[in-house]
Amino acid sequence: MVSSAFADRTKLCLFDVDGPLTPARRTASPEMLQTLKDLRKKVVIGFVGGSDLVKITEQLSANGSNPLDDFDYGFAENGLTAYKLGKPLASQSFIKYIGEDRYKPLVNFILHYIADLDIPIKRGTFVEFRAGMINVSPIGRNATVQERNEFEEYDKKHGLRAAFVKVLQEKFSDYNLTFSIGGQISFDVFPKGWDKTYALRHVEDEGFEEIHFFGDKTYKGGNDYEIFSDPRTIGHTVNSPADTIRILKELFLDN
Ligand code: M1P
Numbered sequence: 001m002v003s004s005a006f007a008d009r010t011k012l013c014l015f016d017v018d019g020p021l022t023p024a025r026r027t028a029s030p031e032m033l034q035t036l037k038d039l040r041k042k043v044v045i046g047f048v049g050g051s052d053l054v055k056i057t058e059q060l061s062a063n064g065s066n067p068l069d070d071f072d073y074g075f076a077e078n079g080l081t082a083y084k085l086g087k088p089l090a091s092q093s094f095i096k097y098i099g100e101d102r103y104k105p106l107v108n109f110i111l112h113y114i115a116d117l118d119i120p121i122k123r124g125t126f127v128e129f130r131a132g133m134i135n136v137s138p139i140g141r142n143a144t145v146q147e148r149n150e151f152e153e154y155d156k157k158h159g160l161r162a163a164f165v166k167v168l169q170e171k172f173s174d175y176n177l178t179f180s181i182g183g184q185i186s187f188d189v190f191p192k193g194w195d196k197t198y199a200l201r202h203v204e205d206e207g208f209e210e211i212h213f214f215g216d217k218t219y220k221g222g223n224d225y226e227i228f229s230d231p232r233t234i235g236h237t238v239n240s241p242a243d244t245i246r247i248l249k250e251l252f253l254d255n
Contacts (some may be wrong), residue, residue, distance in 0.1 A: 080132025
């Protein structure tokens with residue numbers, strides 16, 4: 001039986017943010033926000049993004065509203081920062097896991113590697129230190145939307161991030177880390193198992209009849225792959241917010 005917190009809503013829908021709910025790093029449309037509002041009357045809803053909560057909040061807030069009030073569950077950094085009905089759940093610390101002594105050689109190596117990269121442009125914030133992971137960007141997280149798009153195209157041709165990840169996997173093979181390319185300009189680094197399935201730890205005892213997951217990078221190697229293929233979820237691959245709305249209507253809203 002589903003926990004009393006959710007009354008008669010017995011199904012859960014979890015959404016990756018970039019792609020399924022919004023265009024990459026952009027805000028959700030009024031149509032998407034209205035669809036989620038309608039959906040929430042029927043099923044429990046949650047977001048599960050790789051980004052940190054500040055960025056997800058920018059993307060999902062409608063006229064200054066707080067997404068933690070608009071979703072039953074809020075999972076940032078793959079669920080390492082987690083909220084249920086607006087209240088924080090236990091979180092995890094990347095630096096505690098890895099330890100300062102092991103972190104220093106890793107970040108030093110990353111910064112040297114980026115310094116030696118000859119790419120068309122570089123901006124700022126090459127390593128973003130988060131609660132449950134670090135995010136590494138060869139161009140830098142301060143890139144504008146246009147610069148992001150150009151970098152993404154450049155990376156498709158040159159495989160810059162894939163090569164970088166391969167070097168790190170070899171050099172730090174004893175660190176038990178996952179290097180995950182989830183967005184346009186960066187990759188995430190976190191302990192093995194701290195992928196999006198981490199979020200499921202927070203919901204598995206609620207007794208949901210079904211847990212649906214909507215993601216775009218659901219292929220092997222994508223950052224939605226593990227949760228999409230997890231036996232606890234029913235996975236949906238979507239390629240845009242419009243695609244998500246279409247499936248939600250078919251499954252939950254048009255009947
Ligand atoms: O949600 C997917 C990814 O979104 C961002 O990636 P990028 O800036 O490269 O487009 C980051 O927040 C990343 O952590 C996240 O996995």
